[in-house]
Amino acid sequence: MDTNGNTKKGIIFDMDGTVWDSSENVARSWTVKVREAGFTDKTVTREDIQSVMGKPMDVIADTLFTYTEKGPERDALRYACENYENEYLTEHGGILYDGVLETWAKLKEMGYHVYIVSNCQAGYIESFLTYYKIAYGTPDDLVEDIECYGNNFLQKDENIKLIAERNGLTDACYVGDIQSDYEATVKAGFPFIHARYGFGEISDEVPFINSFDELIKVVPEVIG
Known part of the structure; x- marks a missing residue:
């Protein structure tokens, strides 16, 4: 919860195959x-x-x-x-998927909080954010917090939980594109949204998006 005791809903994003293709x-x-x-x-x-x-x-x-x-x-x-x-x-830079920045801004307007968790090396997420001039690191920024394997050598499920706990999220989901993203999300105890346009398939039936802007409709169905 936030400092006023209100619910706080977050969307945690994978990088490669979900947000961009580098x-x-x-x-x-x-x-x-x-x-x-x-x-x-x-x-x-x-x-x-x-x-x-x-x-x-x-x-x-x-x-x-x-x-x-x-x-x-x-x-x-x-x-x-x-x-x-x-x-x-x-x-x-890399190839930013259509609608990422606009959709993040819309999700923020809808009251959701945006985060990134990746298995990448330290500095990789920052390279993405710097290239696209995306403000990050505070509650007022487009991306509020980031974490990765290269920073702390924790597995993705642990970093998903870390981001949720560190930011006081009462509800959260993870958006990723490959089976290991799904498995890490399940292990972390959160719902998963599959970015079908990415690099992989998921073995189970899960909520999915065929384009990034579909999150505006799907996220409320997943975490309210």
Whole structure:
């Protein structure tokens, strides 16, 4: 509840495949660092990145960098890619799905509070927010709070709960696009909305949206 004892309803968003698609520019930035590390015949593709979106960064590195030695070599390449990716996305951005900013503003007008939780590295969400000049961090901002695996090494379900508790939410839902998003939301104890236009399918029947602006209708049906 808020300081006046009123109910407080929040919508917590995944990033990749839900809010935007950064895979093309992530692939470009990672290819730069892979080749700088001496793997001049290797290319990270958009399809590579999309296939691992939503997973923690160490799992992504183990999946994509099999040509490196697991341990310090792989870790060094991963950190180089993470850091340059944040820098690159701050400058070049990604593909923002239609209606995101307008829908967030409308949801705020409707009395909902907007948050982001991702399995990304530290600084990734900030790169997105900086590129699109989105104010964040206070109750008056479009996005009120953010959290990610790279900040605290907590799994997504734990960070969903952390955001809800930290912001005093009495009701909340999570919007994501892949099965692991759904499973984390269930584990956290919240309802889930599937972004069907994203990168994955969900095994169970759940509320869904085919475009971002459909949240204006679906969210009230899910959390009132």
